[in-house]
Amino acid sequence: MPKKTIDQVDVNGKRVLMRVDFNVPIENGTITDDRRIRMTLPAIDSVVSRGGRLVLISHLGRPKGRGYEADASLAPVAARLRELRPKLNIGFPSQDCVDEQAAAAVRALKPGEVVLLENLRFHGGEKNGDTGFAGKLATLGDIYCNDAFGTAHRPDASMVALPKAMAGKPRVVGPLLAKEIKYLSEALRGAEHPFVAVLGGSKVSDKLAAIGNLLAEVDAVLVGGAMAYTFLKALGHRVGSSLVEDNMLGKAKAIIEEAANRKTDLVLPVDHVCGRELARHTPIRVFEEHIDDGWMGLDIGPSTIGRFGSYIGRARTVVWNGPVGAFEILPFDIGTRQVATMIAARTDSGALTICGGGDTAAAVELAGVADRFSHVSTGGGASLELLEGRSFESLAQLDEA
Ligand code: AMP
Numbered sequence: 037m038p039k040k041t042i043d044q045v046d047v048n049g050k051r052v053l054m055r056v057d058f059n060v061p062i063e064n065g066t067i068t069d070d071r072r073i074r075m076t077l078p079a080i081d082s083v084v085s086r087g088g089r090l091v092l093i094s095h096l097g098r099p100k101g102r103g104y105e106a107d108a109s110l111a112p113v114a115a116r117l118r119e120l121r122p123k124l125n126i127g128f129p130s131q132d133c134v135d136e137q138a139a140a141a142v143r144a145l146k147p148g149e150v151v152l153l154e155n156l157r158f159h160g161g162e163k164n165g166d167t168g169f170a171g172k173l174a175t176l177g178d179i180y181c182n183d184a185f186g187t188a189h190r191p192d193a194s195m196v197a198l199p200k201a202m203a204g205k206p207r208v209v210g211p212l213l214a215k216e217i218k219y220l221s222e223a224l225r226g227a228e229h230p231f232v233a234v235l236g237g238s239k240v241s242d243k244l245a246a247i248g249n250l251l252a253e254v255d256a257v258l259v260g261g262a263m264a265y266t267f268l269k270a271l272g273h274r275v276g277s278s279l280v281e282d283n284m285l286g287k288a289k290a291i292i293e294e295a296a297n298r299k300t301d302l303v304l305p306v307d308h309v310c311g312r313e314l315a316r317h318t319p320i321r322v323f324e325e326h327i328d329d330g331w332m333g334l335d336i337g338p339s340t341i342g343r344f345g346s347y348i349g350r351a352r353t354v355v356w357n358g359p360v361g362a363f364e365i366l367p368f369d370i371g372t373r374q375v376a377t378m379i380a381a382r383t384d385s386g387a388l389t390i391c392g393g394g395d396t397a398a399a400v401e402l403a404g405v406a407d408r409f410s411h412v413s414t415g416g417g418a419s420l421e422l423l424e425g426r427s428f429e430s431l432a433q434l435d436e437a
Pocket residue numbers: 236237238239242260261262263279314333334335357358359360361362363364393395
């Protein structure tokens with residue numbers, strides 16, 4: 037059942053307490069990537085354009101939870117918001133999100149005005165899911181809205197205890213969160229076949245639960261990246277000095293068997309672009325079945341790209357999580373770029389194409405095809421948990437549409 041969205045409630049004159057994800061990278065006081073702020077603008081515009089009084093709350097970084105820390109202040113975010121929306125009155129009242137100064141600023145809000153409160157994690161209660169802390173926040177709003185997908189899988193106070201404390205009031209999702217759920221959860225449940233999953237990245241252990249869930253849904257799982265080497269070693273291949281999780285060999289074998297039992301194709305690389313080490317300008321050699329000692333697999337090879345392409349090229353639904361090579365280091369970006377481009381081409385032919393995870397989103401941007409995916413998810417951990425088939429406690433108590 038889809039959740040009610042902020043657009044579906046009357047916010048005129050009401051105080052909307054909106055949990056957003058302003059956890060942006062900041063270096064020496066300067067925001068180096070403001071995407072998360074820009075992505076929240078539709079939610080902000082929706083409230084202020086309809087006369088709502090908007091109270092924004094977020095965390096930033098990992099402060100100790102014992103009060104204000106200048107390094108983790110949301111002040112640069114307030115400044116950036118004012119640049120992005122120069123006509124809005126955006127207050128940033130206090131160094132503490134629940135002190136009297138913050139509460140007074142919220143009381144003084146006029147329709148169409150905004151305040152951003154300081155980093156929730158300056159209070160230890162945020163990470164601990166503390167109900168006392170959530171109760172203080174709850175007094176600041178008539179309506180609760182969650183638009184923080186990157187944190188949606190966490191049991192933090194502002195995600196779970198806060199909407200609980202606001203029971204009886206409207207509790208809804210913002211447009212960003214609504215879109216993530218629509219694609220990563222609802223769309224995949226009724227996905228058209230052939231349905232292909234592409235998984236990569238560094239560790240099998242991180243993706244184990246997702247593979248387990250996906251094996252039951254998809255027709256093929258294409259495995260690339262360093263995690264492929266744990267599977268290949270489990271099958272008796274020599275993998276040189278490629279990254280392997282030796283403690284996962286048993287689990288990898290079990291997944292291979294489960295895929296065979298389910299008649300789901302588990303497609304592993306058949307050739308590997310290898311280097312001597314994970315570094316630029318390392319000597320390069322392509323190996324096929326086995327990799328010699330002293331070489332590490334850093335990207336899928338041309339035959340593998342072709343094989344993956346034959347699956348992707350027929351798919352009606354594709355989900356992708358994790359780069360298939362060490363794409364940050366040239367030339368080991370080629371496989372990942374090719375995968376991105378092949379999936380984007382399927383979108384053009386009417387397939388549903390979804391990618392998730394911070395690295396994968398970055399790779400898709402790098403390949404210049406982000407706008408040719410049906411959906412590029414913004415949350416790493418959160419998107420992986422949805423692929424694992426898990427549901428979020430933070431969403432459970434929000435109103436149904
Ligand atoms: P993850 O966070 O698990 O999705 O892993 C992403 C990281 O895996 C990226 O930084 C990639 O550079 C890295 N990666 C992918 N393939 C390989 C590989 N074959 N060897 C080493 N690192 C890899």
